[in-house]
Amino acid sequence: MNARIAPSAAAKLDPDALVRSARTVVATEAAAIRALEPRIGAEFVAACRLILGCQGRVVVTGMGKSGHIGRxxxxxxxxxGTPAFFVHPGEASHGDLGMILPQDVVLALSNSGETDEVLFIxxxxxxxxxxxxxxxxxxxxSLAGQADVHLDASISAEACPLGLAPTASTTAALVMGDALAIALLEARGFTSEDFARSHPAGSLGRRLLLHIGDVMHAGAGIPAVAPxxxxxxxxxxxxxxxxxxxxxxxAEGRLLGVFTDGDLRRALDDEQVDLRNVRVADLMTRNPKTIGADKLAIEAAQLMEKHQIHALLVVDEADRVVGALNIHDLLRARVV
Incomplete structure (x- = not known):
């Protein structure tokens, strides 16, 4: 059943007013983010060094909306690339503090810096x-004063017109956390393959981990004929x-060319071609697009899209054909 809108509320559903409100929120939160940039300096570097030197994990904690951002x-x-997990500060004081070890680093979030549950631990x-x-x-x-490193995520105003709901403040904290994560990623030399190893499921992992050799037809499955x-x-x-x-x-299995459905259509349309006696070498496409077995499967998809083709031959360093695949193989592997 649809919720009814009270007459007083319905009168306020002015489209222009709604748009103005939303744009004000975006502008306020954008300003909060811009204000962070000049604060990224020595304290930020110190935080990165602490975390990079950590032999354990980063334990993130925060209460309420700060807790959601902390997660x-x-x-x-x-x-x-930075091992981390979230501990609820309320649960920490009832046993979960045992999850935090001396070799860890704690990252605590609190907009006021006076959150009782955080200060208690x-x-x-x-x-x-x-x-x-x-x-x-x-x-x-209090929290800033007790910290080894303090990162300033202060804002001039919340986006909430009442100044109550955490909005710009949580956005600023989130962006500061993202800045930490990416700076650490780059400092560690973290690669796309490293990223994929922690995201093996879904399209992201398949795109970054699946290689041509994992999806190609090999051996007797390779279509091949003599010239x-x-x-x-x-x-x-x-x-x-x-x-x-x-x-x-x-005779050595080296690639001379490829004969495709398109080559067949062109031959059928050419009255000068003797279809009964012609050799495939006279109809094939020379110097076809190929790929190596060690390449990512997504690279095959990109090559097919770029050249408007639907199949590829896989060759080794000596140009011997070692595999073949088409767009349907990539679809089945859910690479595209």
Whole structure:
């Protein structure tokens, strides 16, 4: 059942007013982000050094909306090469503090810097000598004062017109966390393959981990004929292997050309071609596009799209055909 809008609320549903409100929010939060840039300096470098020198994990903590942002920061750190996890500060004081070890670094978030649940666990953290990095909106707060490194994410105003709902402040904290994660990623020399190893499921992992050798047809599955093969022999090989093409190779298996459905259509349209007696070498496409077995499968998809082709032959360093694939193989592997 659709919720009814009270008459007083309906009167306020002015499209122009709604757009103005939304644009004000965007502008306010954008200004909060811009204000962060000049604050990225020595303290930020110190935070990065603490985390890079960490022998354990980054333990992120925060309460309420800061906790939600903290969970996202922990997830981003973990997926970009910095082992991290989130601990709820309320649960920490009831046993979860045992998850934090002396070799860890704690990253605490609090806009006010006075969140009771966070401050309550600080003595235990400090007694163990665990480094503390704080992201707050108040450089003079208790949390900022107790931190080994403080990152200033203060804002001039929340986007909420009441000044109550965390909006610009949570955005600023999130961006500061992203800045940390990416700076650490680059400092570690973290690569796309490293990223894929922590994202093996879904299209991202497949795009970054799946290689041509994982999806190509090899051995007896490769369509191939000799250059003196007849058109009929080439068509039979194409039919058997179901790839819409066949390689034309010499006695050593080196690639001479490729015969495709397109070559067949062009031959049928050429009245000068004797279809009964013509050799496949006279109809094939010379110097076809090829790819190596060690390349990523997504590179095959990009090559096919660029040259408007639907199949590729896979060759080794000596130009011997070692595999073949078409767009359907990539679709089945969910690369495209």
């Amino acid at each position: 996202k920061i922990a997830a981003t750190l973990a997926s970009t 600080l003595p235990v953290i400090k007694r163990q000598g665990i480094p503390l990095v704080a992201i707050t909106g108040n450089p003079r707060s 003196d093969a007849s058109l009929t022999e080439a068509l039979m090989e194409m039919t058997r292997k179901h790839l819409g093409m066949t390689a034309v190779v010499d």
